[in-house]
Amino acid sequence: MLDAKGLVALAYPVSVVGVGPGSGEYLLPVARAAVQAADVLVGGQNALALFASLGKEQLRIGSDLEVVLAYIETARQDRRVAVLLSGDPGLFSLLPRLRQHLGVDAIAVIPGISSLQLACARLGIKWDDLTVASVHGRGLDGLSAIAGARRAAVLTEPKFPPGMVCRYLLEQRSGFQQAWVLADLGLPGEKISHGSLEAFAGQQGDGNSILILSRDEPDFGSLASADGPTAAAEPAVQPVSKSGEAVGTGWYGDVVTPGLPDKLFMQGEAAMSQEEVRALTLCKARLRRGLVVYEIGAGSGSWTVETARLIFPGTVWAVEKNPTAAALVRANLERFGITNARLAEGAAPEACSGWPPADRVLIGGSGGKLREILDAAAGRWLRPGGLVVITAVTPETFSSAWRLLQEATWSEPETVLVNLARVVPRGPAQVWSGENPVFILSARLAGESLAAGNC
Ligand SMILES: C[S@@+](CC[C@H](N)C(=O)[O-])C[C@H]1O[C@@H](n2cnc3c(N)ncnc32)[C@H](O)[C@@H]1O
Structure with missing residues (x-):
């Protein structure tokens, strides 16, 4: 791009905008302003639909990411580009690819309300002790991240819906006892269900959901109310004596040295x-x-x-x-x-x-x-x-x-x-x-x- 004096000008930085769970209600004012200031919007179908009335040039992110990255690179030479990402850009999104491709100085990240935050808000629980995994675009291998976790959250997608994830966790004897499926959060069809993994394992659908898993809470209320550092630090390990009876909770769950008792x-x-x-x-x-x-x-x-x-x-x-x-x-x-x-x-x-x-x-x-x-x-x-x-x-x-x-x-x-x-x-x-x-x-x-x- 040449400026008025014929000098080479720098390309515009790209706004990477978290648009929340998908409804205007949960869109931050700073995100709305960044979208309004942009000339070109790049995003998934739902994110773009939020701003259809603005009549801006749009590119839908499909399966060929290289094409999208090349388009952004070209467009930003003379136009302001906003890449719209669902929820918050820091949670399982394209942000690392954009940063790698464009460089950190060429992006401005605007946070959004993530689906995980909204799920936890709906259940009235904190999320600082949740281990988070995603099967979105990575399949069931993504679940290795929650092995041994006491509480976990899994981002699901239509190819790997909550029922399939629960079936897999049961096969793997993961030890999770209860699950909550939160689908279409913040949208008109929002649905929240609670049950055992066995109950969800038989179900289809609810692809784009947050699945919250708990190993040991007897009921919903205690998941919602457990807080404080001791709850977070409690280990997944259940110590037992040689005869098999419990010998107390111990604190070995996060010990990293080998040679457990x-x-x-x-x-x-x-x-x-x-x-x-x-x-x-x-x-x-x-x-x-x-x-x-x-x-x-x-x-x-x-x-x-x-x-x-x-x-x-x-x-x-x-x-x-x-x-x-x-x-x-x-x-x-x-x-x-x-x-x-x-x-x-x-x-x-x-x-x-x-x-x-x-x-x-x-x-x-x-x-x-x-x-x-x-x-x-x-x-x-x-x-x-x-x-x-x-x-x-x-x-x-x-x-x-x-x-x-x-x-x-x-x-x-x-x-x-x-x-x-x-x-x-x-x-x-x-x-x-x-x-x-x-x-x-x-x-x-x-x-x-x-x-x-x-x-
Ligand atoms: C690629 S990840 C992006 C996560 C996003 N960065 C965030 O902070 O929520 C997409 C996944 O987010 C979850 N998700 C996004 N919007 C949702 C909503 N409104 N309700 C439930 N889950 C949602 C689904 O698990 C979906 O598969």
Whole structure:
């Protein structure tokens, strides 16, 4: 664009305007003013409809975002462009794409009343302790964000309506007990319903809704009234003793270090590694958020739970051949509200077919098939640079594992022997009592250095 003196002038900044839930009533005056000042309006069908009477040039945002971005870039050279986003631009919107494409100096963001705010206002609840996820344009994978949350909100869309989300959360044993579906908020057809996840799971429709989920509130009133820092900090974890009874609420829900107390887990016949050994084992796995971790021989599920918490939003793919132990794994996943772990019942390596490429393979039990499992890990499962970690309690398992990790397939073999002793009462005195020693072995898939991108 040239100005009156023939100099190159800067393009106009783009107004990114939050237009609220879709009715004039909830449109902020500052947003209305920005729209009125604009020459060109870009937005979704509902947002544009709000301003149809202004008679401005409009471009509807469709599926081809690149076309829209190019249009905005061209239009802003000589006209004022306002991009209209539903609710508030800071909540699951195009804002990051616009910022990335145009640069932060070329946009002016005008906040709006978000659908989440309006939903919480309708229920009379606060939203600072809600974990928020969206399936809009991202599908059910978006729900990994609410794993373990005590209260959550999900933005839904017609392809992934509340009923489908509730069905999925039930399949995943998410532990949410109640749901509220708030559809068409602030619009003439506004509808608010409340019920169990099972009740909503059978329903169709109500695509563009806010779904509010609660794990433990007995009724609507307590969801509305619970407030204060203790309510927000209460953990999703329900501690239990070895016999399964509750041992108090504890405060482990947001503890980030591995080696959660053994008493938090449901325990049965399946062997469970002690918390200190579990902590060291997971440290040797050098876990990171977002990894894909295989767990061979999940036993009681204590590694599964801890790994899932540490790598979230990555996924644990666990296998367990003993049906009783598999049931215990499921029970512990449910107890901790874990949604980012999958369990196959069967024997490795056969039962692991169809799993995605792994970054780590943890072997807690191999059922006499260590050679086959390590061959599969090296040949098919692990991505370049991936790690294998094995625990061994018998001399036989240790020696065959250590020998196999010396083969050319593996590099950086390492092992430590963990000897634990605890103080126990003996008569009037206290003495040290030694636990069974455990070997932890680890190695890296040969051919890649520590700097390998995915690891
Ligand atoms: C792409 S997200 C945008 C969210 C928006 N930035 C906000 O702050 O509300 C679109 C989702 O917002 C929710 N939504 C928007 N308007 C709504 C309304 N009037 N009633 C209920 N949900 C609404 C729906 O979950 C819809 O799928």
